Amino acid sequence: MIQQIYPTVAHPYRYELNKDMQFAAAHYIPSDNAGVCSRLHGHTYFANVTIAGDDLDDTGFLVNFSIVKKLVHDRFDHTSLNDHKEWFGADHPLRYPTTENVARVLCEIVQEHLDERGKRARCIQVLLRETPTSYVVYRPGIDERFGEKAHD
Numbered sequence: 001m002i003q004q005i006y007p008t009v010a011h012p013y014r015y016e017l018n019k020d021m022q023f024a025a026a027h028y029i030p031s032d033n034a035g036v037c038s039r040l041h042g043h044t045y046f047a048n049v050t051i052a053g054d055d056l057d058d059t060g061f062l063v064n065f066s067i068v069k070k071l072v073h074d075r076f077d078h079t080s081l082n083d084h085k086e087w088f089g090a091d092h093p094l095r096y097p098t099t100e101n102v103a104r105v106l107c108e109i110v111q112e113h114l115d116e117r118g119k120r121a122r123c124i125q126v127l128l129r130e131t132p133t134s135y136v137v138y139r140p141g142i143d144e145r146f147g148e149k150a151h152d
């Protein structure tokens, strides 16, 4: 696993959980402006997902680390990102599988799961490294990040 210096995000929650994952995936950026990246190629992506919240479940978990791995690694590992039509496509730049968009999609997928659990935990940051020299940090807007705590 890559040793990574993580950017921190200030938040009002008691607990903060981080899950590191790697997944191998192919993609292409469906735009002529993307140069060689418009051709199918692959990366070993490194993702760090940060979740924060105040309430633990009956197991003493904010959320089970292995569930986060299932949501991200198990869904995308050894796949082509462009094939995941629910999230990615050629019809709009926000749906191209760029590092920026993939980072946001990972955050949205994790947040959807957290919403289903009903413990008010938030996915507050996703760091996604595409190559040894390129990564993106995605943080939702303050209202999405902190929910009802945004204006405390």
Ligand SMILES: Nc1nc2c(c(=O)[nH]1)N=C([C@H](O)[C@H](O)COP(=O)(O)OP(=O)(O)OP(=O)(O)O)CN2
Residues within 6 Å of the ligand: 029, 037, 097, 098, 099, 100, 130, 131, 133, 134
């Ligand atoms: N803002 C973005 N720029 C680029 C993205 C992206 O998702 N967001 N993606 C690519 C390509 O997909 C490519 O795989 C990664 O590009 P790059 O960092 O340029 O890759 P290199 O390994 O060639 O980097 P060097 O540091 O020059 O070795 C391109 N741009």
Ligand SMILES: [Zn+2]
Residues within 6 Å of the ligand: 027, 037, 041, 042, 043, 130
């Ligand atoms: Zn790429």
